[in-house]
Amino acid sequence: MSAPPLDDVRVLDLTRLLPGGFCSLLLADLGAEVLKVEDTGMGDYVRWAPPYYGGEEQQALGTRSALYLSLNRGKRSIRLDLKSEKGREALLRLVEGHDVVLDGFRPGVLDRLGVGYERMREANPAVVYCAITGYGQDGPYAQRAGHDMNYLGLVGLLGLTGIKDGPPVQSAGQIADIGGGALMAAVGVLAALHERRRSGEGQMVDVSMADGALSWLAMVAGRYFCDGEVPRRGEQQLAGGLVCYMPYEASDGWVTCGALEPKFWAAFCNGVGRPDLVEVQFEAPGSDAWREITDVFRSRSREEWRAFNDEHDCCIEPVLDVDEALDSELVRAREMVVEIEQPELGKVRQLGTPLKMSRTPGDPTRPAPAFGEHTEEVLREAGYSETEISAMVESGAAAGPSDPRATFRA
Numbered sequence: 001m002s003a004p005p006l007d008d009v010r011v012l013d014l015t016r017l018l019p020g021g022f023c024s025l026l027l028a029d030l031g032a033e034v035l036k037v038e039d040t041g042m043g044d045y046v047r048w049a050p051p052y053y054g055g056e057e058q059q060a061l062g063t064r065s066a067l068y069l070s071l072n073r074g075k076r077s078i079r080l081d082l083k084s085e086k087g088r089e090a091l092l093r094l095v096e097g098h099d100v101v102l103d104g105f106r107p108g109v110l111d112r113l114g115v116g117y118e119r120m121r122e123a124n125p126a127v128v129y130c131a132i133t134g135y136g137q138d139g140p141y142a143q144r145a146g147h148d149m150n151y152l153g154l155v156g157l158l159g160l161t162g163i164k165d166g167p168p169v170q171s172a173g174q175i176a177d178i179g180g181g182a183l184m185a186a187v188g189v190l191a192a193l194h195e196r197r198r199s200g201e202g203q204m205v206d207v208s209m210a211d212g213a214l215s216w217l218a219m220v221a222g223r224y225f226c227d228g229e230v231p232r233r234g235e236q237q238l239a240g241g242l243v244c245y246m247p248y249e250a251s252d253g254w255v256t257c258g259a260l261e262p263k264f265w266a267a268f269c270n271g272v273g274r275p276d277l278v279e280v281q282f283e284a285p286g287s288d289a290w291r292e293i294t295d296v297f298r299s300r301s302r303e304e305w306r307a308f309n310d311e312h313d314c315c316i317e318p319v320l321d322v323d324e325a326l327d328s329e330l331v332r333a334r335e336m337v338v339e340i341e342q343p344e345l346g347k348v349r350q351l352g353t354p355l356k357m358s359r360t361p362g363d364p365t366r367p368a369p370a371f372g373e374h375t376e377e378v379l380r381e382a383g384y385s386e387t388e389i390s391a392m393v394e395s396g397a398a399a400g401p402s403d404p405r406a407t408f409r410a
Contacts, residue, residue: 004031004362009193012037012094013075015104016044018174019132019181019209021071024102026186028074029353030362035098035378036077036369037091040399043079043371046071053345070350073340074366076374079399086397088115092123093382100189103131107142117204127202128192132185136208148209151176155214164234164285180212235284243290244281247319248297255297255305258315271312272296342367375400 009032013024021044028034038044052064078094081087092115095101101120103110110116117129134151135141152158152175153168162169173179188205196202214221219238220231234240244259259265262281269277274296280289300308302318309316320328326337338352353364375398379389392398 002360005357005360006030006032006362009033009100010098011035011100011102012091012098013102014110015102015132017046017104018071018177019185020102020104021046022178022182023130023132023185023189024075025071025073026182026353026355027100027189028362028366029364030355030357031360032100034075035094035374036072036075037094038077038079038372040079040081040087040396043077044068044072047371053342053348064345069340069342069348069368072368073350073364075369076378077369077372078375078378079372080375081397081399082110082113082115084395084397086392086395088113090379090382090384090392090398091115092119094378095120095123095127097382098124098127099193100128100130102185102189103129104133106145107131107133107137121202125201126196128189128196128205129202130185130189130192130205130207132181132207132209134208135210137204137206141210146210148174148176151180151210151213155210155217156220157213157217160217160220160231160233160236160239162233163240164232166234168233175216176209176213179216180214181207181209184212184215241284242281243283243285243287243293246285248294250297250300250302250305250318252301254319255302256315256317256319257297258317260315264314267312267314268316271308271314338364340365340367343370370401372400 006027009027011024011027011032011034013020013034014037015021015024024032024034024036036044042048047065047068049065049067051066053066053069080090082091103117108116111118117131120127120129131137133142134146135144149158149170152161152171157175158168158170161171185205185207188207192203192205220236223229224231238245238260240246242260244257244265247254247256257268259268259281265281266278269275274292277289277293280287280293283289297305305316306318308314325331331337334352334356336352336354337349339347339349342348350364353362355362375393376389379392379398380386384392389398393400
């Protein structure tokens with residue numbers, strides 16, 4: 001088997017929580033060598049987020065959080081105190097040998113520590129430095145704190161999500177964190193690495209989760225720029241404004257009707273013996289036609305609608321609960337649930353990688369690291385002597401998993 005596609009890429013991940021962690025997870029699954037640079041205190045906050053494998057008495061190494069494991073397989077971990085001179089020196093030495101740095105701090109934090117982008121570029125002119133923030137490196141909100149819902153609210157996406165005259169509805173998935181942050185960062189990093197092949201130089205990739213989330217409204221904004229009509233919640237064609245494209249209640253749950261093209265809608269109407277409904281395809285919910293369609297959907301179960309769709313090919317599928325989805329024929333066939341042999345825990349189930357490569361597949365089954373598991377190993381690889389490593393650990397500039405400070409304290 002050929003080497004994975006990013007086998008020659010080395011990534012320093014200084015981020016915490018979801019956006020940076022998911023970005024580096026994608027890169028790690030595709031073969032990149034990802035090194036988590038964590039502090040000598042708590043490190044990545046998701047290490048300490050419940051639920052835990054093995055109970056609270058086994059949390060000392062910071063590897064038991066289900067959320068942590070789900071984002072950090074296939075990575076290594078080093079603990080450095082970037083507030084110490086020796087810790088900063090070690091980071092810059094690591095930058096010299098890495099291709100990518102992921103930064104999840106607010107703008108200016110690393111600059112104030114003396115290890116920001118310009119200093120890293122001095123150490124390695126070819127480094128690709130990707131900063132993932134809420135509102136970008138500049139602009140009036142650059143220093144503002146925020147989370148996924150805040151970004152979605154400010155860019156108009158949350159305001160358009162939900163039913164007409166109802167409240168905004170939060171998505172179960174973190175659209176801004178993952179879609180606007182992690183995915184945009186991964187694309188930006190790969191584009192910068194590709195450009196570096198021509199120029200030999202790195203560059204900064206400035207990823208704003210608000211910018212990225214706003215880009216999800218490409219079609220909505222395009223229409224607004226054209227006709228000037230302000231879009232309203234529950235009235236968008238692809239967000240609750242058409243009877244042919246929305247969820248409906250079945251006799252035992254919910255189904256999705258995605259019969260947007262006339263051929264699919266006609267197949268549905270004729271299949272249920274209601275050819276008279278063909279002409280109302282683009283009416284809005286709340287109409288008499290919608291009430292009739294609602295009654296039609298309530299007349300069958302989710303499984304009956306699944307069988308109906310198999311026969312008529314009209315884009316009707318059940319709305320599954322998470323347990324049903326994770327055990328579905330589709331997820332199993334696509335290998336989207338994998339088992340990972342996690343040291344001291346045994347087999348742990350996680351989501352697989354959505355990136356399927358025909359010739360150079362990645363590996364989503366490597367375990368996640370313990371807190372600071374590779375500190376001494378990485379410092380040794382960077383050229384530090386055993387004496388220097390011991391001195392760094394003794395001074396607190398670095399820490400490994402056996403250090404008592406690795407134990408979480410609430």
